[in-house]
Amino acid sequence: MPAEDHVSPVTKQNADETAATDRFLSLQALTKRYGDTAAVDAVDLDVRKGEFLAMLGPSGCGKTTTLRMIAGLVPTTAGQIVVAGRDLTNVPPYQRDMGLVFQSYALFPHMSVAANVAFGLEMRGMAKADIRARVAEALQLVRLTGYEDRRPGQLSGGQQQRVALARALVIRPLILLLDEPLSNLDAKLREEMRNEIRDIQRRLGTTALFVTHDQDEALTMADRVVVMNKGRIEQTGTPEDLYERPRTAFVAAFVGRTNRFPGTGAGEVVHVGGVTMRCARPVSGPVEVMIRPHRIHLDGAGERRADDNHAAGTIIRTTYAGNVVQYDVQAGDAVFNVEQSTDATGALVSVGTAVTLSWSVANTLVFEAAP
Numbered sequence: 001m002p003a004e005d006h007v008s009p010v011t012k013q014n015a016d017e018t019a020a021t022d023r024f025l026s027l028q029a030l031t032k033r034y035g036d037t038a039a040v041d042a043v044d045l046d047v048r049k050g051e052f053l054a055m056l057g058p059s060g061c062g063k064t065t066t067l068r069m070i071a072g073l074v075p076t077t078a079g080q081i082v083v084a085g086r087d088l089t090n091v092p093p094y095q096r097d098m099g100l101v102f103q104s105y106a107l108f109p110h111m112s113v114a115a116n117v118a119f120g121l122e123m124r125g126m127a128k129a130d131i132r133a134r135v136a137e138a139l140q141l142v143r144l145t146g147y148e149d150r151r152p153g154q155l156s157g158g159q160q161q162r163v164a165l166a167r168a169l170v171i172r173p174l175i176l177l178l179d180e181p182l183s184n185l186d187a188k189l190r191e192e193m194r195n196e197i198r199d200i201q202r203r204l205g206t207t208a209l210f211v212t213h214d215q216d217e218a219l220t221m222a223d224r225v226v227v228m229n230k231g232r233i234e235q236t237g238t239p240e241d242l243y244e245r246p247r248t249a250f251v252a253a254f255v256g257r258t259n260r261f262p263g264t265g266a267g268e269v270v271h272v273g274g275v276t277m278r279c280a281r282p283v284s285g286p287v288e289v290m291i292r293p294h295r296i297h298l299d300g301a302g303e304r305r306a307d308d309n310h311a312a313g314t315i316i317r318t319t320y321a322g323n324v325v326q327y328d329v330q331a332g333d334a335v336f337n338v339e340q341s342t343d344a345t346g347a348l349v350s351v352g353t354a355v356t357l358s359w360s361v362a363n364t365l366v367f368e369a370a371p
């Protein structure tokens with residue numbers, strides 16, 4: 001008897017609903033090889049319906065290749081791409097209903113804004129009146145009503161990227177795929193656009209996959225972040241998971257700034273260049289210790305606050321950055337980078353001052369040393 005016969009219609013329906021929401025997009029052992037090297041190496045990933053997922057990693061780790069396989073622009077070597085329970089692995093790109101936004105905008109320069117946005121609908125053979133209504137709606141969404149007749153060259157970078165976003169959204173895509181869409185914009189505009197993209201995506205409830213090498217962007221925008229390294233997933237979690245509970249040294253160092261020290265584990269403690277500190281789990285042998293600069297307290301020499309770990313040191317460099325000040329503190333053979341918020345007094349601790357550093361066990365992350 002086939003297995004399906006044992007499944008009651010109700011159970012079957014629940015299973016289908018789970019597939020439609022918790023695993024709206026499902027990558028299964030997705031792989032892309034170029035010659036001997038795997039650009040994407042057996043990636044498994046489930047994305048919920050309506051979720052905003054950021055794929056974060058250094059240049060060359062396989063983010064764009066993953067996104068392009070989902071879009072159908074790069075053929076897979078192995079594995080499956082399933083959307084809403086349907087295997088799209090071998091479906092041609094124009095039948096996948098993916099909305100794509102690239103770093104380079106990729107607008108048609110000789111066409112008006114309205115024509116650029118209408119393009120996908122015309123390809124689908126939609127009636128002229130419906131196209132007009134949908135284009136107007138999409139341009140309103142990205143606050144470009146009134147710009148219909150302009151050419152891309154007559155718009156700022158931010159406006160061009162909003163046209164690209166409207167063009168992707170106008171088809172009401174199953175999934176919005178964004179590949180470093182903010183990387184060509186200047187810093188201030190980039191931050192504004194983060195909120196704008198997130199607001200639009202929330203309002204529409206569109207499932208979105210956002211590729212970036214910028215950890216700030218990933219942490220501030222995403223519901224969940226996938227950290228990739230060399231074609232593989234290192235860790236998937238909420239921004240807080242990745243920042244506070246990194247599972248690998250790679251994730252700890254890539255997500256947020258951190259001190260990194262080679263050390264030697266001796267049970268409950270680790271020795272780092274003459275400084276002994278307690279750590280969250282027993283370790284032995286060569287380890288890598290990471291402590292976030294802003295989780296270290298800086299007090300005067302001899303002032304010892306109640307905390308798990310302490311080190312006596314001397315300020316060797318002071319770097320003022322407006323909102324924060326960074327101190328490099330020589331303690332034993334190690335140099336600790338310590339970050340403090342500034343206040344209106346503007347008082348900085350000067351180079352040569354003797355200080356005490358304090359930090360907690362929870363902020364003393366230890367990892368196996370890389371072989």
Ligand SMILES: Nc1ncnc2c1ncn2[C@@H]1O[C@H](COP(=O)(O)OP(=O)(O)O)[C@@H](O)[C@H]1O
Nearest residue numbers: 034038039057058059060061062063064065066
């Ligand atoms: N068409 C191609 N031919 C050969 N190698 C490629 C090709 N496209 C990408 N690669 C390689 O695959 C790896 C992943 O590239 P990519 O997905 O573009 O990374 P990312 O977007 O994370 O920077 C890189 O090592 C890159 O050189």
Ligand SMILES: [Mg+2]
Nearest residue numbers: 060063064065
């Ligand atoms: Mg890329």
